[in-house]
Amino acid sequence: xxxxxxxxxxxxxxxxxxxxxxxxxxxxxxxxxxxxxxxxxxxxxxxxxxxxxxxxxxxxxxxxxxxxxxxxxxxxxxxxxxxxxxxxxxxxxxxxxxxxxxxxxxxxxxxx
Amino acid sequence: xxxxxxxxxxxxxxxxxxxxxxxxxxxxxxxxxxxxxxxxxxxxxxxxxxxxxxxxxxxxxxxxxxxxxxxxxxxxxxxxxxxxxxxxxxxxxxxxxxxxxxxxxxxxxxxxx
Numbered sequence: 001x002x003x004x005x006x007x008x009x010x011x012x013x014x015x016x017x018x019x020x021x022x023x024x025x026x027x028x029x030x031x032x033x034x035x036x037x038x039x040x041x042x043x044x045x046x047x048x049x050x051x052x053x054x055x056x057x058x059x060x061x062x063x064x065x066x067x068x069x070x071x072x073x074x075x076x077x078x079x080x081x082x083x084x085x086x087x088x089x090x091x092x093x094x095x096x097x098x099x100x101x102x103x104x105x106x107x108x109x110x111x112x
Numbered sequence: 113x114x115x116x117x118x119x120x121x122x123x124x125x126x127x128x129x130x131x132x133x134x135x136x137x138x139x140x141x142x143x144x145x146x147x148x149x150x151x152x153x154x155x156x157x158x159x160x161x162x163x164x165x166x167x168x169x170x171x172x173x174x175x176x177x178x179x180x181x182x183x184x185x186x187x188x189x190x191x192x193x194x195x196x197x198x199x200x201x202x203x204x205x206x207x208x209x210x211x212x213x214x215x216x217x218x219x220x221x222x223x224x225x
Contacts, residue, residue, distance in 0.1 A: 043216030
C-alpha cells in the first residue's frame with residue numbers, strides 16, 4: 001500500500017515535444033506529491049509539488065496533473081529541451097509523516 | 113548556505129571492513145534522512161531523524177547498518193561489516209519543520225569489493 005508506481009522506465013522525446021511521466025498510488029493517506037529531478041552524479045532536487053486539493057499545478061514548462069479519484073498524477077514537460085534530460089522521480093508523503101515514498105524513476109532523454 | 117554536505121564522495125573498501133559515511137545537514141533544518149540508491153531498488157529511505165532523534169529506521173536493511181546523529185549539524189551512517197551488496201550511492205537529505213521539500217546532498221558512491 002506504500003508503493004508509488006511510475007512509468008515509463010525510460011522516455012525519449014524530440015526537442016520541443018511534450019514529455020509525460022505517470023505515477024499511481026494506493027494509499028489514500030498520501031497528501032503531498034512532489035516530483036524530483038536528478039542529473040548524473042548529483043542528488044535529486046525538488047522540481048514541483050502538488051497537494052490533492054487541486055487538480056493541476058503549473059510552474060513554467062512543468063505541470064503536474066492530479067486525478068484524486070483515479071489515484072494518479074503525472075508530470076508534463078512542455079517544449080522539452082536537451083537540458084531537461086535527467087531522471088525524474090515521483091514521490092508521495094502521508095499525513096503526519098515526513099517520510100517520502102519514491103517511484104522507481106524515469107530516465108528522460110531529449111534528442112535534437 | 114553550502115547545502116547538504118556529504119563525505120567522502122567516493123569510498124572503495126574491501127568486504128568485511130567498516131565504512132562510515134558522514135553528513136552535515138543545512139543549518140536550521142530539523143529533519144535528516146539517509147537514502148540508498150541502486151539500479152535494482154531505486155531510491156530507498158533507510159532512516160530519518162527529527163531534532164537528532166531517530167523516528168523511523170524501518171528501512172535499515174539489517175544490523176550491520178547503524179546511524180547516529182549526535183548533534184544538529186552532524187550525522188553518520190555506519191556499515192560493519194560491509195558486503196559487496198552494500199555497493200550503492202548513499203544520499204543524505206535534510207528538511208525544515210513544516211516545509212516538506214527535502215534537500216539532497218551530492219551522495220557518497222560506495223563500492224565494496
